[in-house]
Amino acid sequence: MKCWIYFGFSLFFLGFSAQELIEKNQEVEVDRENLERCLRVCASLGFVSEDEEGRFGPTLSTKLLSKDTQGNLSGILEMFSSPLFFNLFSTLGASLKSGKSEAEKTLGMPFFDYLHNNPEDMKMFAGAMESHSALHTPAILEKLEVPEHAVLVDVGGGMGHLAVALLQKHPHLKAIVLDRPELQPMFEKFIKGQDESVSSRLEFSAGDMFKSVPAGDIVVLKHIIHDWDDDHCVLTLKNATVSLKENGRIVGIDAVLPKLGDSSDIATKVMDVNMLVAVTGKERREDQWREIYEKAGLVLEKVVQLKEHDAMSLVIAKKK
Numbered sequence: 149m150k151c152w153i154y155f156g157f158s159l160f161f162l163g164f165s166a167q168e169l170i171e172k173n174q175e176v177e178v179d180r181e182n183l184e185r186c187l188r189v190c191a192s193l194g195f196v197s198e199d200e201e202g203r204f205g206p207t208l209s210t211k212l213l214s215k216d217t218q219g220n221l222s223g224i225l226e227m228f229s230s231p232l233f234f235n236l237f238s239t240l241g242a243s244l245k246s247g248k249s250e251a252e253k254t255l256g257m258p259f260f261d262y263l264h265n266n267p268e269d270m271k272m273f274a275g276a277m278e279s280h281s282a283l284h285t286p287a288i289l290e291k292l293e294v295p296e297h298a299v300l301v302d303v304g305g306g307m308g309h310l311a312v313a314l315l316q317k318h319p320h321l322k323a324i325v326l327d328r329p330e331l332q333p334m335f336e337k338f339i340k341g342q343d344e345s346v347s348s349r350l351e352f353s354a355g356d357m358f359k360s361v362p363a364g365d366i367v368v369l370k371h372i373i374h375d376w377d378d379d380h381c382v383l384t385l386k387n388a389t390v391s392l393k394e395n396g397r398i399v400g401i402d403a404v405l406p407k408l409g410d411s412s413d414i415a416t417k418v419m420d421v422n423m424l425v426a427v428t429g430k431e432r433r434e435d436q437w438r439e440i441y442e443k444a445g446l447v448l449e450k451v452v453q454l455k456e457h458d459a460m461s462l463v464i465a466k467k468k
């Protein structure tokens with residue numbers, strides 16, 4: 149996987165040998181034989197094709213990993229092959245024994261504090277989130293019901309990618325992105341590039357979701373619930389519920405784990421273990437979602453799957 153990162157993810161796998169790849173990308177210093185060995189692994193995994201002359205060509209998966217492709221997985225790949233995530237995954241054995249996440253012990257602080265203190269890793273993480281958002285934003289835009297003139301709050305909304313996409317689609321919508329104060333400069337940089345008709349309807353609320361959540365008609369939490377243990381989720385959801393406007397909805401946007409006995413959906417199960425090693429959260433089955441919503445004074449109204457063969461869903465709740 150490092151091959152993609154070294155060569156910048158461009159679609160250059162057009163039938164090149166390891167030697168030709170190196171000649172075409174002279175700024176990348178890699179050993180030819182070792183590159184070939186790694187590319188052969190990629191070929192066996194289906195990420196590239198391989199012929200008898202040692203030429204590596206594209207497959208459908210090559211496209212998914214290319215930065216040139218809309219909704220590609222390059223940011224996620226970059227994150228999972230980073231030293232930070234190798235380090236976190238190496239704690240899995242200890243977590244199995246202790247029954248809890250060892251991330252804080254390894255990083256010396258909670259994961260999000262670590263990111264906010266390490267700008268390079270923060271950039272890499274933001275890239276992964278952007279990659280992931282690009283994959284799901286079109287389906288969210290299609291399936292999330294947004295009443296005209298609503299105020300939408302995006303809890304832990306990061307740089308505002310989702311909020312901007314929603315504002316572009318709904319001309320009367322207003323949006324508030326709640327995130328940690330350290331995120332504000334990255335948010336402002338991203339918003340600067342947006343059209344005035346969008347940026348004028350968007351504000352950043354520098355805060356802490358464990359203390360309060362701004363009032364809105366729709367409160368979305370994308371990739372937030374799976375980051376945290378039940379107690380922190382309930383606390384955040386309670387804060388969102390207290391300030392939720394009349395007839396408002398709270399929408400968790402995360403995967404819903406298959407029931408026990410269903411061995412499909414490898415992606416969500418890998419993400420579940422990722423949540424164990426990196427943070428204190430987990431992916432949840434529908435009954436587990438129902439339980440945390442109940443504890444926060446909410447009722448789960450419906451689960452809307454975003455795409456076929458993909459567990460990412462809108463988990464929609466209203467006040468009890």
Ligand SMILES: C[S@@+](CC[C@H](N)C(=O)[O-])C[C@H]1O[C@@H](n2cnc3c(N)ncnc32)[C@H](O)[C@@H]1O
Nearest residue numbers: 260277304305306327328355356357358370371
């Ligand atoms: C996994 S990211 C999800 C970002 C975005 N919602 C997305 O899907 O791309 C989690 C976000 O939660 C934010 N966050 C962490 N702790 C928070 C807190 N106590 N209050 C508000 N935001 C927080 C992080 O800064 C980060 O932007």
